Amino acid sequence: MEPLTPRAVSGRPIDELTLERARSGELTLDDIRIHPDTLLHQAAQADRFGNSQLAESLRRGAEMAMLGDEELMRLYEALRPGRSTAAELREIADGLAAQGMPRCAELVSEAADVYARCGLAP
Amino acid sequence: MTAPEQRSGRFRMMDAQRVNLDGFSTENPDLGLMSFSSPHDPEPGIRVRDGVVVEMDGRTVEEFDSIDHFIARHGLDLAVAPEVMAMDERELARLLVDSATPRDEVVRLTSGMTPAKIARVLAGLKPVEMQMAIMKMRVRRTPANQAHVTNRMDDPLLIAADAATAVAFGFRELETTVPVLHDAPAVAMALLIGSQVPAAGALTQCAVEEGLELKLGMRGLVSYAETVSLYGTERVFVDGDDTPWSKAFLVSGYASRGIKMRVSSGAGSEVLMGYAEGKSMGYLEARCVALARAMGAQGVQNGGIDGASVAASVPGGVRELLSENLMVMMRNLESCSGNDTLMSESDMRRTARTLPLFLAGSDFIFSGFGSVPRYDNMFGPSNFNANDLDDYLVLQRDWGVDGGLRSADEQTVLELRRKAAEATRAVYRYLGLADFSDEHLESVVTAEGSKDLAEPDSLAVLHASRVIQESGLTGLDVVRALDECGYPEEAERVLGMLRARVQGDYLQTAAIFDEQMNVLSGVTDPNDYSGPGTGYEMPAERRREIDTVRQQRSVIDLVSEQDRHALPGVLTDAGPASPGDDPREVVIGLSPALAVSLHQTLSGLTVYEVLKELAAGLEEEGCEARLVRVQATIDVGFIGLAAARLAGSGIGIGLQAKGTALIHRRDLAPLMNLELFSVAPLVTREMYRAMGINAGRHAKGSTPDPVRNAYTDEAITARYHTRVVSMVAVERAHSRPDLPPQEVRWNR
Structure with a gap:
């Protein structure tokens, strides 16, 4: 197309x-x-x-x-090291999936997994 | 007490050279002070189970840090990995260099290489082999260049004028930054306006804190971003307040606003941050580049960048910098190739650092050529700066290589600077941001840099930035203001940059706009080098731009310069010359074009002044000068000999229009002589006088002390040879082998 x-x-x-x-x-x-x-x-x-x-x-x-500019900046901030717990990231991921943003959701949920493994989440 | 050590004059001289201001470090693997192959670098390897990487470069998935995780999950083509990881590194190195192996095949193989593998392949390449690989592997066919445009005062009019200057010289990306963060919006706006004055399509960027940079992009005040930094160890990455996931999000965030972006990495940053984990710079950079590809960035700025001098301090470090660019190209990403940090105080060393890439060509040969004076470069001086621009243009011409730049004429640049500064002033006034005086504008137009400006009102720039921020001004407001203020063409060009972000074609790999707003990228302008006679060839028009440096002179230019020194009627030819019989007569033989078409010698004296000195010297010895033109030859030895044979004394002086002179005697062989001034540019009035005196003494049969030839250790031949060639050509055109020497009447 x-x-x-x-x-x-x-x-x-x-x-x-x-x-x-x-x-x-x-x-x-x-x-x-x-x-x-x-x-x-x-x-x-x-x-x-x-x-x-x-x-x-x-x-x-x-x-x-x-997404609005503020929302975009908020999500970026949440992904920075030490900002969000793995659970918070999973919650964000669920929200993104619900908004019809499966790829972004996947990225954030992967971050939740890796941050927990590597100690990048508080 | 021991006696003081003896010092060698030679070593004292060597110590004083500028290269010895640089720091040189012994290799230290524990600190990461190794270019390639640290003993702590891992063995390349990969193990895949059920489509998942479970081991990579010596670490199991349980041991992965976040960088490993991201590369393992997104960065490698697992269908290719088993094949390429089993291949011998030397074989892979050969495929890179071999022009018969297509670029696509190398890209395919690289997609399965782990960082340790790629680092090891590149460690095995010699510098010229890297150049061969770079010619083949860079993404875009047409090379380009990026400029730094900044100043100490964040003066918007100077930013705009300097942006216009940079585009006039051919730069296609302009990067600015600010010493005062809050000035960023005002500076970004001025850069945008100035960049579109000479031509359409130069991309602009304002390198500041990542959040603010994205905001400037969202409002259409900048058109690309590149300061999204990656690091090769997790600790340094996190110290930079990001993770691979936050950076990947940011990469897509730029895409979501239609803004081109690339990431930045480069050797030395991990060493400077004290956390290289004992790994070599080559390996850590291989991780960064693998990560860049994994994240989906279209390109990478590397080749040292801020840490270039760290890399350059260790053995093989400069070769490592070049290899970083090649890694990027192998991953099929845009290479913005460093050369943007002054890595040495030595002109020879900093040139040698840049030359191999310059010759091989890159998507951007510099990720910031300092287009402004060094003191105004707020990134710190670049490896090449405004005062090196002529050198660079001449290097392009010397090698017949397109380094992305072109000559610009002084008056044109002044007009463009004026227009850029006026347009920016008008927009600032129209939008209620600031007002700038005529006096300020005038000083900007002619300035070398900010030191030529009166002390500005720094609050004015801050105020302008605050208004831009608070009232939410966008690129569209700039378009409207330009249009309303009588700059419709510039308005149309800025609008074109906004349209481009809706179009999206410049999000593809290695995209730039040409001056007609065509997108040149890996998609539209792919590199097709496959050996001699293929790949990028300069179009005729581009070749002309590169060949035509403003300093070049033709024979016609030379003749018209010579005409300014003519004294018509002073020397007139008066028929065939006959031998003299006065023993005090010395004949001065003139070359064919002397005082006919050529009137000024290379030393700056006119031929008339030289003749006056020679004759005065002869007179001091009681001798008399007679002038004869020797038209049969242009060789000063034969001219002098012909003159000597006509002289009653048997002594002659040969003089060429360029000022070369000798004393000859009629019984000597043609290429012998008594005294010779061979370095014409250095002969002074006093020396010609002394030559006249000595010729007189020879005529009287004595043996005078020869006048010492002048000597210089400067590149005297480089300075004068083009003029010599022209003057010889003119002499040759006037020579008449069939004519006997002619008497010349001297109307003093």
């Missing part, structure tokens, strides 16, 4: 990002944010390039694309 014209998170097609619209103040931050579908398309491209890890990261990014 190749999107002919990528859309921003707002739904606005990329060719509507024009100077006229910027001048009139019609464009918002969501008009310059990448759409999850575009990230999935880029992930497929990365797979064809032979880098499945980059593809996976882009797919995780597709899940995160709809």
Whole structure:
């Protein structure tokens, strides 16, 4: 599935990002944010390039694309060393899975496992 | 008491050389002061059970640290691992170097290599073999370069002007940082504006604390990130307040905002943090690079970076730095190849550190060429800096190698600096961030660096940053402000950078934009080197850019410079010369173009001044000068001999337009002479006078003390040879082998 014209998170097609619209103040931050579908398309491209890890990261990014900035920063903070217990991380993972973010959930639940083994959780 | 040790003058001289300001360390495996192959490095190995790695590089899964866990779970192709781990390291090294082995095959094999395996393969490569491998393995076909653009004062107008300057010289990524963290938003905005003034598409970055950096990216004020640091031991990783999982999350976080990113690692950081676990730098970096691939980063900045001097302090350390870049390429990731830390006080050593990679080519040859003066580089001086730019451009031309940069003309750069500073001032004013005076703007346009600016109002930058933060200004506000202030083209280019993040194509490996906003990446512009005659070839236009350094001169340039020194009518030819009979007559033989097309000698004296001195010297000895043009030859020996044969005294002086002169006698063989000034650039007025005096004494039959040739230990031939070649060509064009010597009338 190749999107002919990528859309921003707002739904606005990329060719509507024009100077006229910027001048009139019609464009918002969501008009310059990448759409999850575009990230999935880029992930497929990365797979064809032979880098499945980059593809996976882009797919995780597709899940995160709809998250707010604050929420994203909060999750990052929770993953830093000594911030969260393994149980807290598992709870976060469950929450992500429930929000339809299985890949991010998998990453966080893996962190819960490894942090517990390696003493990175308080 | 023992007698004081004797000192050698030679050793005292050697001690005074700049290389001896550098520190050199003996190898110490316990501290990690080893380039490759520490006795504590593990044996490469892997054991897989039911699709799970249960043992890797000497540790069982129970013994894994978090880095091992991440690599084992995500970083290795377990279908390839058994095959490649069983292969001999020397055989793998040969496949890397052999241009007949396709790049893809090496990438495939590398995907199954553990860190210890890759470290051991690279430990077996000689420097030139690494260069061969790098030519084949780098991801992008077209090389590029990244600049540091910073200043001590975080002055936004200077940032913008310097950004424009860097893009004019060809840089495609610009990285800034700030001495005062809170200045970051204001500086990032100025960098964005300045970067788009000369051309579209240069990527910009503001290296600050990871959270703030991501926020700047989210608002469209920067377009890539690279200071997401990885370390080779868990302890140092955690001291850096991250884990492989938090970093992997951050990597995807950048992707989720459509922002290109790469991670940073490099030798020496674990040693500096005192926790290298006794491992070699090569092995620890192999872990970092394996982790980078495992996490899904598209590229790595390494090759020492901040720890480059640590690596360079041990035997083989500079070779280790080069091997780090190669590891990245083998993992099929973008290499942003270091060379960004001044690793030595010795010009020879720092050049030697960079040259092999420069010749082989990389996705980014520098991960920060200091495009500003050293004192303004807030990352610390780079291995090459603004004062090295001409050297670098000439190195490109010397080797016919595309190092990513190009010459820029002074007036063009001044115009671009002005436009960048004016546009930034206008945007700042329009958005209510700050106001800058005309005087300040003027000083920015012509400045070498921040030391040429008046002491700025540092609160103004802080204030601007606070307004940007609090009112949530974004890249779109910059677009609008540029457009409203009369910079529609720049507005369109900044908007283009915002559009790019919605498009997403520059998230692919090794992506840059060319100046027409085409994405060049591993996908669109893959490296296809497979031996001589393949791979990247400079397009004709690019070749011209590299060949055309601003200092180059043609014969035509030289002739027009010479014309400025002409004195028309002073010397006029007056028919064939006949032999003289006055025993006090010394003939000065002039070369074919002297005073015809060539009027200034290499020393800076005009030919008329030289003749005056020679004649005055002769007169002091009671002799008389007669001028004759010898058109049959351009050789100063034959000219002098021809003059001597026409002289009543039998003594002649030969003079070429470039200033080379000799005294000849009619009975000597052509290539003999009595006295010769061979190094024309160094001959002074007094020496020509002395030559005249000596020629007079020879004419009178005495044996004068020869005048000593001038001598210098400078690269005198490098300075003058291009002019010599041009002058000889002009002399040759005026030579007439068929003509006898001509009498020259001297209208003094």
